[in-house]
Amino acid sequence: MRGITPWKVAVGLTAVALAAAGCTSTPEPETPKNDGSFIISWGEPQNPLVPAGTSETQGGVVIDALFTGLTNYAAADAKTEMANAESITSADGGTTWTVKLKAGWKWHDGTPVTAKNYVDAWNYAAYTPNGLINGTFFGDIKGYTDVTSEDPDGEGPKEAPKPAKDKMDGLKVVDDTTFEVTLSGPSNLWPIKVGYSAFMPLPDVFFKDPAAFGQKPVGNGPFKLDTWTKNVELKVTRNDDYQGADKPKVKDVIFRVYTDDAAAYEDVKNGQIDFQQQVPSAKLIGDLYKTDFPSASSNKPVSSSAFIAMPTWLPGYNDPKVRQALSMAIDRKLITEKIFNKTRIPANGWVNPNMAGYKADVCGEFCTFDAAKAKALFESATTKPKEISLAYNGDASHKDWVDAVCNSIQTSLGVPCVGKPFPTFGEFRTLVTTQKMTGMSRAGWQADYPHIENWLNPLLKTGASSNDGKFSDAAFDAKLKEADGTADLAAAEKLYQDAEAMLPALMPTIPLWHTSQQSVWSAKLGTVTINTFGELDLATVTVK
Secondary structure, eight states: OOSBOOOOOOOOOOSOTTOOOOEEEOOSOOOOOTTOEEEEEEOOOSSOSOGGGOOSHHHHHHHHHHOOOSEEEOTTTOOEEESSEEEEEESSSSSEEEEEEOTTOBOTTSOBOOHHHHHHHHHHHHOGGGOOGGGGGGTTBTTGGGGOOOOTTTTSSOOOOOOSOSSOTTEEEEETTEEEEEBSSOOSSHHHHTTSGGGOOOOGGGGGOHHHHHHSOOOOSSEEEEEEETTTEEEEEEOTTOOSSOOOSSSEEEEEEOSOHHHHHHHHHTTSSOEESSOOGGGTGGGHHHHHSTTSEEEEEEEEEEEEEOOTTSTTTSSHHHHHHHHHTOOHHHHHHHTSTTOEEEOSSSSOTTSBTOOSSOSGGGGSOOHHHHHHHHHHOSSOOSSEEEEEETTSSOHHHHHHHHHHHHHHHOSOEEEEEESOHHHHHHHHHTTOOSSEEEEEEEOSSSBGGGGTHHHHSTTOTTOTTOOOOHHHHHHHHHHHTOOSHHHHHHHHHHHHHTHHHHOOEEEEEEEEEEEEEOTTBOOEEEOTTSOBOGGGOOBO
């Protein structure tokens, strides 16, 4: 699904030198309880629950329960399926798209879902004074530049100029169930992108009080918000008027906040809660999680990868040589073997292998461990940090792998490297997105849609929503723009590959590893489906 993941992964380090297709389980047949409930471990979201304002997984999983957009991605293979849309068609090769909605859909407050709800939501998200983090996803719509402006000094006192307009020229309501989207250039990737939650609609009630809405959202999805006690739990209940095909099998789902995933694991084991998306890595050693959950666990590759975000605006980190040297100083193979028990694959590029357009070994020598070359390259840099830090959220167990990465860097380069924990995921992400970090920071990316473009534009284009390091390169941006405006999907993929091939010389972030996910659940659950993004498919879960 989305952006920077909290990585609820406990990393249990044994004694090492470094002090690292849909999956469905259907056990024996039992009559499911249509009015049952279950509890999953969760983390408090960074932002209010507004689709285009949510770019991390904890808020995202709730957004996906409460809202349904034009399309969904199939759990087994992530192929695009129509959801609220009846059809999405283009008669001119991909520049103008006509979207027809299915009739009869309603918001949780009983009002109809209309074409205007989409157009209003997208205009609101794109308009930069509204401050929604996913606004850049609308950048290919005609008139986007008219509704955006750039802040001249970031967090400084100067205000960004007011955009020329507050509505994009490329959006037009035709009737209650039809709207047209005109892009700035042809793109046949666009119908794939719109399954991401940033493109979900908003009801009229949102615009009366956006701040209040974010605390108690009114959606159009398979579940309705019941209660939300901050930092404790959030409860959703089935929407019996839901018109989509993915109707829930249970009545209630409770998202319970945990700041210790080892405790969450034990609570699943003891039947106190029912699902943990990623087990602590201490339970990976010797496949202990399989022993604890012999018929209630899964292990599968997912569309998620780990990176280190680099503060390219800071002296010492603004030289690509420094960033390349830091990457070469990390022994990915040893860390993934000893800490993650070979459940992670060392990355040699910026795109997850499950994506359309993926190409192997793009990063080359700069993602290959070589302490001697790393030190020589580091020493050749004109300006370099005298001490290195790697920040992470302390409410998930990142400490051991962060310490391992730092130990590898320090041993290779001879420069002190320390892990820097922050208490909660939300606090950590706020410091990252406001450029308050003074060193490197951990990052994870879970695909929003299964295409190479999703690993480049949102993460590395100038000003993009999840460009944590504020990386900017005009030639790279130009290549992305060329790819964005190419109608033929195969030709566009090649251009995105060309853009990725530019990254080793620039080293905007450090790719670490690609993820296989190990999930566990209680004996209470019957059917459990993990989609290709690594998320529990809430609609298909049954309870015994």
